[in-house]
Amino acid sequence: MMEKMIFGRYIPADSIVHRMDPRAKLIFVFAFIAIIFLADNAWAYGIAAIYTLASIWMSGITVRFLISGLKPVMILIAFTFILQIFFAREGRVVLDLGFLTIYEEGIRQAFMISTRFLLLVFMTSLLTLTTTPISITDGLESLLNPLKKIKFPAHELALMMSIALRFIPTLMDETDKIMKAQMARGSDMSSGPLKDRIKAVVPLMIPLFVNAFKRAEDLATAMEVRGYRGGEGRTKYRLLNWHIRDTMALFTLIILAGILSWMRFWL
């Protein structure tokens, strides 16, 4: 069950998205996150959705795969959708069941918020699916470099991030393994009353944490033994190259931002 999760994984392939400069992709994703908040009506979301689908299409990853790999996130989105429907109290009443009423505004809000959430998740997954953790780190460090002047720990931050990303799949595999081991000892996480199910999580979480701490310690030792001393005076083996396609990608994003703000402020 865990092995299907694609959150934080990298899929090696050779597409234009894979080949993009990680700096461009990082700027792209962060800018997209900001831009999506410009959308405030169905048409705007439609355009943003088409833009997102086009980006996914260019990476050679199928939407079906994304959805199946992000199942837990999908459940969360469905959950917010339902909450939104029930909580908004504006506009025309669409359905009145006595104990609960659904308003037009509720449906509208629910659609918009879950679409926004979905597009954000797709775009950020696209970043991690098409970029190796190491290039994300390199990109981030290079983007944050100017901040080093004000003593901002850019290198350390990038390193922390890359380690976290690197260990997501490892932790997933481990969760799967420990879950199986406890299931073999009769633990049952998928049936029975809620109280028992919550209790059944303890035998999973404790070994997981213990292992994570142990691994962190081992990693720290291994780095120290190999003479790691931070980013100072470190040169790079992989050099980042900014191509015309990177400029183009950001350019299309500016156009999207333009269209969305036009729709929001002038239409």
Next chain:
Amino acid sequence: MDISLQEVEYRYAAGSPFEKKAVENVSFTVSSGECVAVIGHTGSGKSTILLHLNALLKPTSGSVVIGDRTVKAGRKEKDLKPIRQKVGIVFQFPEQQLFEETVLKDICYGPMNFGVSEEEAKCRAVYWIKQVGLSEEILQESPFDLSGGQMRRVAIAGVLAMEPEVLVLDEPTAGLDPRGRKEMMNMFFRLHKERKMTMILVTHSMEDAADYADKVVVLHKGKKVHEGTPRELFSDAERLSEWGLGVPEVVRFQRMLEAKAGRKLPGICLSIEELAASFSELSGGKAT
């Protein structure tokens, strides 16, 4: 209780780009009271096969018959707990499954999940902790303060305390010291003999396979390539090396002796005593 695999195929992450066929078309039967060794090069699918033996994995095609239950590809199974009670698995590196505050509680966890009373579970803990070669005092300690070898033994005791009918072992002695290894294997073998416990053992040690198994199943790249007695298997060193495997120490020694003496023994010997007897017979009673 018999367990029988029928044309089992398993793909990890089926239906995603990470899809990976780990085993295919594997069939064999483990009869009640038998000891079967599963050997194969690293990555050959041994652990994957083991997970099918108590329905932790469901085959993506084919079926597994466990006692009176059948786990079939593509069919939803409910209430697998009885299967898991009858088939206990000691995983590769079982020390990772420890989580309780004390060793005692951890050993009791399995049995109590299967409805054993707390008192009975404690009795079992006291019994099994000694069986795995640790002292009773350790029961009050935290499992995380133990050495790697001790943790391993505690984890094994935790599975044995469930008192399963079938014991499945995935390299239970990897990483133990040589003496601990021998002790552990002898303990398992004693259980197998005395309690008629069915045993399935994954091992990288050809000696263990030769010493303990009634039957050896060889996996190679996810397929079953051989099934037979250890004696049959280890007389064909050439084929073994094709699968990335070797022969037991004794057999290698026998081949060396044969080369030195310039003649062949009638068959291979799986223990040093057998070899000595066979060799002295050959040289007409004048023992070497």
